[in-house]
Amino acid sequence: MKITGVELRRIAMPLVAPFRTSFGTETARDVLLVRVVTPDAEGWGECVAMSEPLYSPEYADGAAEVIRRFLLPALPKNPNVHDIGHALEPIKGHRMAKAALETAILDAQLRAAGEPLAHFLGATHTRVPCGVSVGIMDSIPQLLDAVAGYLDEGYLRIKLKIEPGWDLEPVQAVRERFGDDVLLQVDANAAYTLTDAPRLAHLDAFDLLLIEQPLANDDLIQHAKLAQRLNTPICLDESIESAEHAAAAIALGSCSIINIKPGRIGGYLEARRIHDLCQANGIAVWCGGMLETGLGRAANVALAALPGFTLPGDTSASRRYYATDITEPFELVNGHLDVPTGPGIGVEPIPDVLDEVTTSTEWITL
Ligand code: OSB
Ligand code: MG
Numbered sequence: 001m002k003i004t005g006v007e008l009r010r011i012a013m014p015l016v017a018p019f020r021t022s023f024g025t026e027t028a029r030d031v032l033l034v035r036v037v038t039p040d041a042e043g044w045g046e047c048v049a050m051s052e053p054l055y056s057p058e059y060a061d062g063a064a065e066v067i068r069r070f071l072l073p074a075l076p077k078n079p080n081v082h083d084i085g086h087a088l089e090p091i092k093g094h095r096m097a098k099a100a101l102e103t104a105i106l107d108a109q110l111r112a113a114g115e116p117l118a119h120f121l122g123a124t125h126t127r128v129p130c131g132v133s134v135g136i137m138d139s140i141p142q143l144l145d146a147v148a149g150y151l152d153e154g155y156l157r158i159k160l161k162i163e164p165g166w167d168l169e170p171v172q173a174v175r176e177r178f179g180d181d182v183l184l185q186v187d188a189n190a191a192y193t194l195t196d197a198p199r200l201a202h203l204d205a206f207d208l209l210l211i212e213q214p215l216a217n218d219d220l221i222q223h224a225k226l227a228q229r230l231n232t233p234i235c236l237d238e239s240i241e242s243a244e245h246a247a248a249a250i251a252l253g254s255c256s257i258i259n260i261k262p263g264r265i266g267g268y269l270e271a272r273r274i275h276d277l278c279q280a281n282g283i284a285v286w287c288g289g290m291l292e293t294g295l296g297r298a299a300n301v302a303l304a305a306l307p308g309f310t311l312p313g314d315t316s317a318s319r320r321y322y323a324t325d326i327t328e329p330f331e332l333v334n335g336h337l338d339v340p341t342g343p344g345i346g347v348e349p350i351p352d353v354l355d356e357v358t359t360s361t362e363w364i365t366l
Pocket of ligand 2: 187189212213237238259288
Protein backbone atom coordinates (compact mmCIF):
# COMPACT_ATOMS: atom_id res chain seq x y z
CA MET A 1 0.00 0.00 0.00
CA LYS A 2 1.49 3.30 -1.08
CA ILE A 3 1.25 6.18 1.39
CA THR A 4 0.91 9.58 -0.32
CA GLY A 5 1.32 11.66 2.81
CA VAL A 6 0.57 12.05 6.48
CA GLU A 7 -1.23 14.79 8.35
CA LEU A 8 -0.31 15.54 11.96
CA ARG A 9 -3.24 17.36 13.52
CA ARG A 10 -3.47 18.72 17.04
CA ILE A 11 -6.82 19.17 18.70
CA ALA A 12 -7.86 20.61 22.07
CA MET A 13 -10.82 18.87 23.70
CA PRO A 14 -12.20 20.31 26.95
CA LEU A 15 -13.21 17.57 29.43
CA VAL A 16 -16.72 17.72 30.91
CA ALA A 17 -15.13 17.72 34.37
CA PRO A 18 -11.55 17.85 35.66
CA PHE A 19 -9.96 14.39 35.90
CA ARG A 20 -7.61 14.11 38.87
CA THR A 21 -5.21 11.22 39.37
CA SER A 22 -2.19 10.65 41.59
CA PHE A 23 -0.04 12.15 38.80
CA GLY A 24 -2.00 15.30 37.99
CA THR A 25 -5.27 16.99 37.02
CA GLU A 26 -6.49 17.12 33.42
CA THR A 27 -9.07 19.72 32.41
CA ALA A 28 -8.64 19.37 28.65
CA ARG A 29 -7.18 16.73 26.38
CA ASP A 30 -4.49 17.89 23.97
CA VAL A 31 -4.51 15.17 21.32
CA LEU A 32 -2.24 14.44 18.36
CA LEU A 33 -4.13 12.80 15.49
CA VAL A 34 -2.38 11.06 12.62
CA ARG A 35 -4.13 10.84 9.23
CA VAL A 36 -2.53 8.59 6.67
CA VAL A 37 -3.54 9.19 3.05
CA THR A 38 -3.24 6.50 0.38
CA PRO A 39 -4.61 6.44 -3.18
CA ASP A 40 -7.45 4.12 -2.03
CA ALA A 41 -8.32 5.21 1.49
CA GLU A 42 -7.44 7.36 4.48
CA GLY A 43 -6.80 6.10 7.98
CA TRP A 44 -6.81 7.66 11.45
CA GLY A 45 -4.68 7.05 14.50
CA GLU A 46 -5.04 8.82 17.84
CA CYS A 47 -1.89 9.31 19.87
CA VAL A 48 -2.56 8.80 23.59
CA ALA A 49 0.46 10.80 24.78
CA MET A 50 -0.57 13.60 27.12
CA SER A 51 0.76 17.18 27.01
CA GLU A 52 3.29 16.49 29.74
CA PRO A 53 5.36 13.40 30.59
CA LEU A 54 3.70 12.79 33.99
CA TYR A 55 1.99 9.45 33.38
CA SER A 56 4.59 8.10 30.96
CA PRO A 57 7.80 9.45 29.39
CA GLU A 58 6.07 10.34 26.12
CA TYR A 59 4.27 13.63 25.53
CA ALA A 60 2.32 14.99 22.56
CA ASP A 61 4.91 17.44 21.14
CA GLY A 62 7.59 14.77 21.46
CA ALA A 63 5.42 12.18 19.73
CA ALA A 64 4.83 14.53 16.78
CA GLU A 65 8.58 15.15 16.54
CA VAL A 66 9.42 11.43 16.64
CA ILE A 67 6.86 10.68 13.95
CA ARG A 68 8.01 13.41 11.55
CA ARG A 69 11.73 13.00 12.16
CA PHE A 70 12.25 9.27 12.70
CA LEU A 71 9.18 7.09 12.16
CA LEU A 72 7.99 8.32 8.76
CA PRO A 73 11.48 8.10 7.20
CA ALA A 74 11.79 4.52 8.56
CA LEU A 75 8.58 3.30 6.89
CA PRO A 76 8.98 0.77 4.07
CA LYS A 77 8.09 2.02 0.56
CA ASN A 78 4.80 0.17 0.31
CA PRO A 79 4.06 -0.79 3.91
CA ASN A 80 1.80 -3.60 4.96
CA VAL A 81 0.64 -3.17 8.54
CA HIS A 82 2.35 -6.43 9.53
CA ASP A 83 5.75 -4.96 8.54
CA ILE A 84 5.47 -1.69 10.47
CA GLY A 85 6.50 -2.98 13.90
CA HIS A 86 9.65 -4.53 12.48
CA ALA A 87 10.51 -1.46 10.38
CA LEU A 88 10.20 0.84 13.40
CA GLU A 89 12.08 -1.44 15.81
CA PRO A 90 15.48 0.33 15.44
CA ILE A 91 13.87 3.41 16.98
CA LYS A 92 13.75 2.70 20.71
CA GLY A 93 10.65 3.23 22.78
CA HIS A 94 8.13 5.90 21.70
CA ARG A 95 5.39 3.31 21.66
CA MET A 96 2.61 5.90 21.80
CA ALA A 97 3.93 7.59 18.65
CA LYS A 98 4.40 4.21 16.96
CA ALA A 99 0.90 3.08 17.94
CA ALA A 100 -0.70 6.19 16.44
CA LEU A 101 1.13 5.79 13.14
CA GLU A 102 0.58 2.04 12.90
CA THR A 103 -3.12 2.40 13.73
CA ALA A 104 -3.59 5.02 11.01
CA ILE A 105 -1.92 2.72 8.48
CA LEU A 106 -3.96 -0.26 9.72
CA ASP A 107 -7.16 1.78 9.43
CA ALA A 108 -6.32 2.86 5.86
CA GLN A 109 -5.42 -0.70 4.87
CA LEU A 110 -8.62 -2.16 6.34
CA ARG A 111 -10.81 0.57 4.81
CA ALA A 112 -9.28 -0.13 1.42
CA ALA A 113 -10.03 -3.84 1.92
CA GLY A 114 -13.52 -3.21 3.37
CA GLU A 115 -12.70 -5.13 6.55
CA PRO A 116 -13.77 -4.00 10.06
CA LEU A 117 -10.98 -3.79 12.66
CA ALA A 118 -12.93 -6.05 15.03
CA HIS A 119 -12.96 -8.79 12.40
CA PHE A 120 -9.27 -8.31 11.63
CA LEU A 121 -8.39 -8.63 15.32
CA GLY A 122 -10.55 -11.72 15.89
CA ALA A 123 -13.35 -10.19 17.95
CA THR A 124 -16.05 -12.55 19.20
CA HIS A 125 -18.55 -10.02 20.61
CA THR A 126 -20.72 -7.35 19.03
CA ARG A 127 -20.89 -5.17 22.16
CA VAL A 128 -18.61 -4.74 25.16
CA PRO A 129 -19.38 -4.21 28.87
CA CYS A 130 -18.21 -0.84 30.19
CA GLY A 131 -16.80 0.52 33.38
CA VAL A 132 -15.89 4.07 34.30
CA SER A 133 -12.77 5.56 35.84
CA VAL A 134 -13.61 8.06 38.58
CA GLY A 135 -11.02 10.69 39.46
CA ILE A 136 -9.88 11.84 42.89
CA MET A 137 -12.39 14.36 44.27
CA ASP A 138 -12.26 17.19 46.81
CA SER A 139 -14.63 15.41 49.19
CA ILE A 140 -16.36 12.08 49.83
CA PRO A 141 -19.88 13.51 49.23
CA GLN A 142 -18.71 14.82 45.85
CA LEU A 143 -17.33 11.36 45.00
CA LEU A 144 -20.55 9.62 46.05
CA ASP A 145 -22.57 11.96 43.82
CA ALA A 146 -20.31 11.20 40.87
CA VAL A 147 -20.50 7.44 41.41
CA ALA A 148 -24.30 7.61 41.85
CA GLY A 149 -24.54 9.40 38.50
CA TYR A 150 -22.44 6.80 36.71
CA LEU A 151 -24.37 3.89 38.23
CA ASP A 152 -27.62 5.58 37.13
CA GLU A 153 -26.23 5.77 33.60
CA GLY A 154 -25.69 2.02 33.71
CA TYR A 155 -21.92 1.59 34.10
CA LEU A 156 -21.23 -2.02 35.10
CA ARG A 157 -18.04 -1.38 37.07
CA ILE A 158 -16.58 1.54 39.00
CA LYS A 159 -12.84 2.28 39.20
CA LEU A 160 -11.73 4.75 41.83
CA LYS A 161 -8.47 6.59 41.41
CA ILE A 162 -6.53 6.43 44.69
CA GLU A 163 -3.37 7.94 46.20
CA PRO A 164 -1.95 8.12 49.73
CA GLY A 165 -4.55 10.10 51.70
CA TRP A 166 -7.42 9.13 49.33
CA ASP A 167 -7.71 5.37 49.49
CA LEU A 168 -9.41 3.44 52.32
CA GLU A 169 -11.99 6.15 53.13
CA PRO A 170 -13.38 6.66 49.61
CA VAL A 171 -13.50 2.90 49.00
CA GLN A 172 -15.30 2.30 52.28
CA ALA A 173 -17.73 5.15 51.58
CA VAL A 174 -18.59 3.79 48.12
CA ARG A 175 -19.09 0.28 49.50
CA GLU A 176 -21.31 1.55 52.33
CA ARG A 177 -23.45 3.71 50.08
CA PHE A 178 -23.81 1.42 47.04
CA GLY A 179 -23.46 -2.05 48.56
CA ASP A 180 -21.36 -5.15 48.01
CA ASP A 181 -22.74 -6.03 44.56
CA VAL A 182 -21.12 -3.11 42.74
CA LEU A 183 -18.06 -4.25 40.79
CA LEU A 184 -15.40 -2.00 42.28
CA GLN A 185 -11.67 -1.60 41.66
CA VAL A 186 -8.98 1.00 42.36
CA ASP A 187 -6.09 2.52 40.39
CA ALA A 188 -3.08 4.05 42.17
CA ASN A 189 -1.05 5.06 39.09
CA ALA A 190 2.16 4.00 40.84
CA ALA A 191 1.61 6.21 43.89
CA TYR A 192 2.71 3.70 46.58
CA THR A 193 5.83 1.81 47.65
CA LEU A 194 6.18 -1.62 49.19
CA THR A 195 6.32 -0.02 52.65
CA ASP A 196 2.63 0.84 52.13
CA ALA A 197 1.74 -2.88 51.99
CA PRO A 198 0.07 -2.92 55.44
CA ARG A 199 -2.21 -0.03 54.46
CA LEU A 200 -3.00 -1.53 51.05
CA ALA A 201 -3.84 -4.85 52.77
CA HIS A 202 -6.73 -3.05 54.48
CA LEU A 203 -8.33 -2.79 51.03
CA ASP A 204 -8.80 -6.58 51.17
CA ALA A 205 -11.84 -5.98 53.40
CA PHE A 206 -13.71 -4.33 50.51
CA ASP A 207 -13.80 -7.22 48.06
CA LEU A 208 -12.28 -5.26 45.17
CA LEU A 209 -11.95 -6.78 41.69
CA LEU A 210 -8.36 -5.58 41.58
CA ILE A 211 -5.85 -2.92 42.51
CA GLU A 212 -4.24 -1.37 39.43
CA GLN A 213 -0.57 -0.34 39.35
CA PRO A 214 0.03 0.23 43.07
CA LEU A 215 3.84 0.52 42.73
CA ALA A 216 6.33 2.10 40.32
CA ASN A 217 6.39 1.19 36.62
CA ASP A 218 9.66 -0.72 36.74
CA ASP A 219 8.97 -2.55 40.01
CA LEU A 220 7.92 -6.00 38.75
CA ILE A 221 9.77 -7.71 41.61
CA GLN A 222 8.18 -5.52 44.25
CA HIS A 223 4.74 -6.06 42.72
CA ALA A 224 5.36 -9.79 43.05
CA LYS A 225 6.23 -9.30 46.73
CA LEU A 226 3.14 -7.16 47.24
CA ALA A 227 0.97 -9.80 45.55
CA GLN A 228 2.04 -12.25 48.29
CA ARG A 229 0.78 -9.86 50.94
CA LEU A 230 -2.60 -8.91 49.47
CA ASN A 231 -5.73 -10.90 48.75
CA THR A 232 -6.86 -8.21 46.30
CA PRO A 233 -5.60 -9.21 42.82
CA ILE A 234 -2.91 -6.96 41.37
CA CYS A 235 -3.47 -5.59 37.86
CA LEU A 236 -0.66 -3.88 35.97
CA ASP A 237 -1.07 -0.92 33.63
CA GLU A 238 2.04 1.32 33.39
CA SER A 239 4.42 -1.64 33.93
CA ILE A 240 3.23 -3.43 30.80
CA GLU A 241 4.74 -1.76 27.74
CA SER A 242 4.94 -4.84 25.52
CA ALA A 243 4.24 -8.57 25.30
CA GLU A 244 7.74 -9.12 26.72
CA HIS A 245 6.90 -7.10 29.82
CA ALA A 246 3.67 -9.07 30.16
CA ALA A 247 5.56 -12.36 29.92
CA ALA A 248 8.01 -11.21 32.60
CA ALA A 249 5.23 -10.01 34.90
CA ILE A 250 3.40 -13.32 34.53
CA ALA A 251 6.56 -15.37 35.14
CA LEU A 252 7.42 -13.34 38.24
CA GLY A 253 3.89 -13.44 39.68
CA SER A 254 3.71 -9.63 39.61
CA CYS A 255 0.05 -9.57 38.60
CA SER A 256 -2.92 -11.79 37.88
CA ILE A 257 -4.72 -9.27 35.64
CA ILE A 258 -3.48 -6.89 32.92
CA ASN A 259 -4.95 -3.60 31.69
CA ILE A 260 -4.14 -3.53 27.96
CA LYS A 261 -3.83 -0.03 26.54
CA PRO A 262 -3.20 -0.32 22.80
CA GLY A 263 -2.21 3.32 22.43
CA ARG A 264 0.49 2.97 25.07
CA ILE A 265 1.99 -0.42 24.23
CA GLY A 266 2.66 0.19 20.54
CA GLY A 267 -0.62 -0.58 18.83
CA TYR A 268 -3.32 -3.14 18.18
CA LEU A 269 -1.07 -5.93 16.92
CA GLU A 270 1.01 -5.81 20.11
CA ALA A 271 -2.23 -5.56 22.12
CA ARG A 272 -3.44 -8.75 20.49
CA ARG A 273 -0.12 -10.46 21.32
CA ILE A 274 -0.55 -9.55 24.98
CA HIS A 275 -4.15 -10.76 24.85
CA ASP A 276 -3.08 -14.11 23.38
CA LEU A 277 -0.26 -14.54 25.89
CA CYS A 278 -2.56 -13.77 28.81
CA GLN A 279 -5.25 -16.10 27.51
CA ALA A 280 -2.72 -18.93 27.29
CA ASN A 281 -1.61 -18.21 30.88
CA GLY A 282 -5.01 -17.75 32.54
CA ILE A 283 -4.46 -14.03 33.09
CA ALA A 284 -7.61 -11.91 32.74
CA VAL A 285 -7.33 -8.76 30.64
CA TRP A 286 -9.44 -5.66 30.13
CA CYS A 287 -9.14 -2.67 27.84
CA GLY A 288 -7.86 0.50 29.44
CA GLY A 289 -8.25 4.01 28.14
CA MET A 290 -6.45 7.33 27.93
CA LEU A 291 -9.47 9.64 27.65
CA GLU A 292 -9.63 8.95 23.91
CA THR A 293 -11.86 10.77 21.47
CA GLY A 294 -14.27 8.70 19.38
CA LEU A 295 -11.44 7.80 16.99
CA GLY A 296 -9.31 6.05 19.60
CA ARG A 297 -12.39 4.73 21.38
CA ALA A 298 -13.69 2.99 18.25
CA ALA A 299 -10.50 0.96 17.95
CA ASN A 300 -10.39 0.20 21.69
CA VAL A 301 -13.95 -1.10 21.61
CA ALA A 302 -13.03 -3.42 18.71
CA LEU A 303 -10.12 -4.80 20.73
CA ALA A 304 -12.25 -5.19 23.87
CA ALA A 305 -14.51 -7.52 21.86
CA LEU A 306 -11.81 -10.23 21.78
CA PRO A 307 -12.60 -13.34 23.88
CA GLY A 308 -9.91 -12.85 26.56
CA PHE A 309 -11.30 -9.45 27.60
CA THR A 310 -13.34 -10.89 30.46
CA LEU A 311 -13.58 -7.78 32.67
CA PRO A 312 -15.37 -4.49 31.86
CA GLY A 313 -13.00 -1.92 30.37
CA ASP A 314 -12.42 1.82 30.79
CA THR A 315 -14.28 2.14 27.50
CA SER A 316 -16.83 4.67 28.67
CA ALA A 317 -19.34 6.59 26.55
CA SER A 318 -18.25 9.78 24.77
CA ARG A 319 -20.26 12.01 27.13
CA ARG A 320 -18.27 10.80 30.16
CA TYR A 321 -15.37 12.78 28.67
CA TYR A 322 -16.58 15.30 26.10
CA ALA A 323 -19.71 17.39 25.60
CA THR A 324 -19.08 17.10 21.84
CA ASP A 325 -17.00 14.23 20.50
CA ILE A 326 -15.26 14.55 17.13
CA THR A 327 -17.09 11.43 15.87
CA GLU A 328 -20.70 10.37 16.31
CA PRO A 329 -20.82 9.85 20.08
CA PHE A 330 -20.43 6.41 21.60
CA GLU A 331 -23.48 5.82 23.76
CA LEU A 332 -24.04 3.40 26.62
CA VAL A 333 -26.86 0.87 26.08
CA ASN A 334 -27.50 -1.32 29.12
CA GLY A 335 -23.95 -0.74 30.27
CA HIS A 336 -22.43 -1.69 26.90
CA LEU A 337 -20.97 0.02 23.83
CA ASP A 338 -21.61 -1.43 20.39
CA VAL A 339 -18.56 -2.54 18.43
CA PRO A 340 -18.32 -0.52 15.19
CA THR A 341 -19.11 -2.61 12.11
CA GLY A 342 -17.83 -0.40 9.28
CA PRO A 343 -14.49 -0.92 7.52
CA GLY A 344 -11.35 -0.04 9.50
CA ILE A 345 -12.05 1.59 12.84
CA GLY A 346 -15.58 2.15 11.53
CA VAL A 347 -15.98 5.82 12.47
CA GLU A 348 -14.93 9.15 10.97
CA PRO A 349 -14.39 12.61 12.39
CA ILE A 350 -17.23 15.03 11.74
CA PRO A 351 -15.42 17.68 9.62
CA ASP A 352 -16.98 20.78 11.21
CA VAL A 353 -16.44 19.55 14.73
CA LEU A 354 -12.89 18.50 13.94
CA ASP A 355 -12.06 21.91 12.46
CA GLU A 356 -13.56 23.63 15.49
CA VAL A 357 -11.20 21.88 17.92
CA THR A 358 -8.13 21.85 15.69
CA THR A 359 -5.20 23.93 16.96
CA SER A 360 -2.67 23.08 14.23
CA THR A 361 -2.17 20.88 11.18
CA GLU A 362 0.97 19.81 9.38
CA TRP A 363 1.07 17.96 6.07
CA ILE A 364 4.03 15.74 5.28
CA THR A 365 4.35 14.45 1.72
CA LEU A 366 5.97 11.02 1.55
O1 OSB B 1 -4.24 4.90 34.58
O2 OSB B 1 -5.84 4.07 33.54
C1 OSB B 1 -5.14 5.04 33.79
C2 OSB B 1 -6.54 8.14 32.03
C3 OSB B 1 -5.37 8.74 31.63
C4 OSB B 1 -4.16 8.16 31.94
C5 OSB B 1 -4.13 7.00 32.69
C6 OSB B 1 -5.29 6.36 33.09
C7 OSB B 1 -6.51 6.97 32.79
C8 OSB B 1 -7.80 6.45 33.25
C9 OSB B 1 -9.03 6.83 32.47
O3 OSB B 1 -7.94 5.79 34.25
C10 OSB B 1 -9.38 5.79 31.48
C11 OSB B 1 -10.42 6.26 30.50
O4 OSB B 1 -11.59 6.34 30.88
O5 OSB B 1 -10.07 6.55 29.33
MG1 MG C 1 -4.28 2.85 35.13
